[in-house]
Amino acid sequence: MFGECHAHIIMDGINYKEAISLHKEAVNEEAIRRNFKAYQEQGITFVRDGGDAVGVSRRAKMLAEEYGIDYRTPVFAIHKNGHYGSIVGKGFDNMKEYAALVREAKEQGADFIKIMTTGLLDFHNHGKVTGTPLSREEVHEMVHIAHGEGMAVMSHTNGVYGVQAAVEAGVDSVEHGNYIDEETIRMLADSNTVWVPTLVTIRNLRNCGRYEDQVLQPIVSLAEENLQLAYQYKVKTALGSDAGAYMVPHGTGLLEEYRAFCEILGETEQMKDWLRDGEKRIQDTFKRPES
Template identity: 70%
Template sequence: MFGECHAHALMNGVNYREAVALHREKANEEAVRQCLRAYQEAEVSFVRDGGDPYGVASLAARLAPEYGIDYRTPVFAIHRNGHYGEIVGHGFDNLKEFHGLVLKAGEEGADFIKIMTTGLLDFKNHGKVTGEPLEAEEVKEMVHIAHEEGFAVMSHTNGVYGTRAAIEAGVDSLEHGNYMDEETLSMLADSDTVWVPTLVTVRNLIGCGRYEDAILRPIAERAEELLRLAFRKKAKVALGSDAGAYMVPHGSGICQEFDSFCQILGNTSRVTEWLQNGEKEIRERFHRK
């Protein structure tokens, strides 16, 4: 079975507010063990978490060896104050504060650094991303600081401007990457960045009634086009489902993600090998140097 290259032990796939309430005062051990059991039952032995501000990912990493799981975590994600990211981490106002958070993550046992450079998909406006992306020069300096401290960088990023900035800055993995254009995809293919598309975060919503399918379907279709391009251009790609997000369960979420890849590209040995190579890149880079 493939590893899960993008998960959030904090979240439960059902109700974000209830999940946060459960952990707000102290990371809930039984909930974390339930999450780890789901991966164990799905025969997933590698998980890379996207972080949280409550210590849930850190607790999962400490308990994971009991379940035969190699669990990697940034401890918390880092965002610029006033921009998206508070739900999964801590914010900064200037690069000195960003550096301080990188050091803090390291002191708390981070395997890598997670940065937030853009907002989310705007499900009310197709093709739009919420908020304003960070400036390319700032992203470049953030990545440089993290690399200088010996960390690989995982970047939550959407939109053409944001993805180009992240790729040019040298992020080690690009999470989501919605709305890239072909030129940006070519940049990705020519880089060392591994793309983790998290397809099921949108695909699993179709038909559930939470958002209009007329908005969701074009997003999913564009993601399929980009995935075909990435495969054809031999970009580095790995499987991650964003497990814990709404309607993306821990354990089975990564199975759904692989099924999505197979539906789009075919269930072939070439696809399997491609994804195995992408996961190998993640495993080799995202640990303390």
Template identity: 65%
Template sequence: MFGECHAHIFLNGYDYRKAVEEQKNGPRDELIRLHLEEYRKRGIRFVRDGGDHYGVSKRTAELAQEYGIDYRTPVFAIYKEGHYGRIVGKSFSNMKEYHRRVLEAAEAGADFIKIMTTGLLDFSDHGKITGTPLEVLKVKEMVHIAHEEGFAVMSHTNGIYGVQAAIEAGVDSIEHGNYMNKETLTMLADSNSVWVPTLVTVRNLMGCGRFEDAVLRTITETGERNLKMAFEKKIHVAVGSDAGAYRVLHGKGVEDECRAFFDILGDTPEVRRWMEDGEKRIRNVFRHGSSNLIQE
């Protein structure tokens, strides 16, 4: 079974507000264990988290070994004040404060650093991303600081400008990466970055009534085209579902994501080897002191 390369253990997959309410005063082991048990019983032995600011992923790292799970976490994500990211992290207002956040994550036991460089999909305006992306020079400095401290960098990034800036900055993985164009995918193919597309965060919304299916279908079709192109260009890609997001359940999420890959590309030995290689890269790079270990 493939591992889960993008999860949020503090989320429950159906109600964000309830998830926050349940753990905002401190991690609740019984809830964490329920999620870990879902991974264990489905044979998922690797989970890379995207962090939170409630200490849940930090506590999960202490419990995961009991379930035979290799669990990696940034503890919390780091985002620019006034930009998207509060849901999963802690903010910074200048680069000195960013560096302090990196050191704070290190002190808390982070395996890697997660940064937030753009907003989310704008479901009311196809092709648009909410908020303003961080400029490339700022992203480069953020990545440089994290690498200098011995950390790989996981980057929440969407949109053409955002992804290109992240690639130029040398991030080790790009999470989501919605709305890339051919030029951006070519840049990604020439880099060592691993793309984690989290396809089911949109695919699993079909028919739920939260957004128009016609809008969701357009987004999924774009994602499918980009995944096909990524396979053709042999871009490094790994399976991650964003488990904990709405309608993306822990354990089942990665199964759904694998099914999406196979629906789009076919379930062939070549496709499986490609997916396995992406996960191997994630496993090798996303542990403290191992940034940029993989060289072409």
């Protein structure tokens, strides 16, 4: 079975606010164990988390071995104040504060650093991303600081500008990467960055009532076209479902992500080898540096 290269152990795939509230007073181990059991039942032995602001993924790292899971976490994601990201991490106003957060994450046992460089998809304006993306200069410096501490960088990024800036800065993985184009995909192919497209975060919203399917389908179609190009140009790519996000369950979310890849590209040994290579790159890169 493939590994889950993008998950949020703090979330439950049903109701974000209720899932977070379980940890209001203290980290709720029962909730963590329930999610780990879901992975165990599917034979998933590798999980890379996206972090959270209240210490859940940090505690999960201490429990994962009981379930036979190789669990990697940034502990918390890092975002610039006033920009998207407080949902999963801590904010900074300047690079001195950012560098301090990188060191804090490292001291708390982070395996890598996660940065937030853009917002989310704007479902009311096709092709647009919410908020203002961080500048190329900011992203470059953030990656430089993290790499200087020996830490790989996972980047939550959408849109052509955002993904191109992240790739140019040398991020080790781009998460989501919605609303990109052929030029950006060629840049990814020419880089060492691994793309984790998290297709089911949008695909699974169809027919759920939250958004009209006529709003979702253009996003789904573009993502399919981009995945086909990524396969054609040999972009390093790995499976990650964004498990814990709305309508994406832990455990089975990864199976749904794999099925989406198969529907778009065909289930061939070549495709499987391509994904195995991407996952191996994630496993080899996103690990805590030796002291």
